[in-house]
Amino acid sequence: MPPSSQKEVYDQLATLLAPPTAFPAGRYRPSSDVSDGLKRVRRIILTEGIPEVDGRPSLRPRIWKLMLKVDHLSAEDYLRYVAMGPSGASEKIRDDTFRTLKTDELFKGRVKNEMLVRLLEAFEWKHIGMNALAAPFLYTMPTQLEAFACFSRLIERWLPEYVQTDLRGVHRGVEILDRCLRIVDPELYEHLMGRGLEANLYAFASVLTLCTCTPPLDEVLKLWDFLLAFGVHLNVLCVIAQLLLIREKLMESQSPMKVLRQFPPLQARAVIGVTVALVKDIPExxxxxxxxxxxHANPP
Structure with a gap:
């Protein structure tokens, strides 16, 4: 996107995100305006992405909080959890955080290991932590408090089945992935299944982490813009989209697991484009x- 276009899109989003206090005294946005504004923000995310403009603050933190409906930050709660010290899972947390995005220089330059440990320890006192899902929030949000609030909301409201001890939601996700792939590309599905490659063998990490396990981080953030705007369930189709982008290589290989062992670098816009096209092919x-x-443990 040319710099001039980026600035125009930035200004559009900034206007839509303007708080009520930016309006004349006594005026508030009616609910219909708020709903229309959200639709316009989502449309811009889908068609243009969230632009980064030199010298201007990133809009991503505000948009992520908007999509997650995080409108209250409780510093008291966060500090209370932090003050409780190491949790029962402290050793495992430190082992996991050491590996989190360890090859991504952008992440390492901004997010110190102790920041990730502190957030996960606090969350462990509430529930259970997942380092790969915490990392993008710590990188994106201006403060650890905001990162904690967004991370908690994601896990508790949007992904509770993903953090059960048996990871039932993730297992369900990869099972649905197989069924969706069979519908959208039966030839590729048969090619993989003929070699014993069910999705749980190659896509488990991508489903579990909302594709955070596939670098680079800046592309992961763009994909998360889309997922937070339109629903994290679409991540399953995003994984299928990545398969379709390397379809030729997979079909030519007699050992496709060698190709799938490490997905190619993430290309968020391409993945989003394919994902949107796939939605219409999935039965209701x-x-x-x-x-x-x-x-939900059982779909409605």
């Missing part, structure tokens, strides 16, 4: 299961 009943699987 299966799509309902897809939507429900991260947050």
């Amino acid at each position: 009943d299966l799509y309902r299961e897809l939507v429900a699987h991260p947050s």
Whole structure:
């Protein structure tokens, strides 16, 4: 996107994100305006992405909080959890955080290991932590408090089935991935299944981490812009989109697991484009299961 276009899109988003206090005294946005504004923000994310403009603050933190409906930050709660010290999972947390995005220089330059440990320790006192899902919030948000609030909301409201001890939501996600792939590309599905490659063998980490496990980080953030705007359930289709982008290589290989062992660098805009096209091919009943699987043990 040319710099001039980036600035125009930035200004559009900034206007839509303007708080009520930016309006004349006594005037408030009616609910219909708020709803229309959200639709316009989502449309811009889908068609243009969230631009970064030199010398101007990133809009991503505000947009992520908007999509997650994080409108209150409780510093008292966060500090209370932090003050409780190491949790019962402290050793495992430190082992996991040491590996989190360890090859990504952008992440290492901004997020210190102790920041990630502190956030996960605080969350462990509430529930259970997931380092790969915490990392993008710590990188994106201006403060650890905001990162904690957004991370908590994601896990508790959007992905509760992903953090059960048996990871039932993730297992359900990869099972749905297989069924969706069979519908959208039966030839590729048969090629992989003929070699014993169910999705749980090659896509488990991508489903579990919302593709955070596939670098580079700046592309992961763009993909998360889309997922937070339109629903984290779409991550399953994003993984299928990545398969379709390397379809030729997979079909030519007699050992496709060698190709799938490490997905190629993430290309967020390409993945989003394919994902949007895939949605219309998924039968309504299966799509309902897809939507429900991260947050409901049994789809409605």
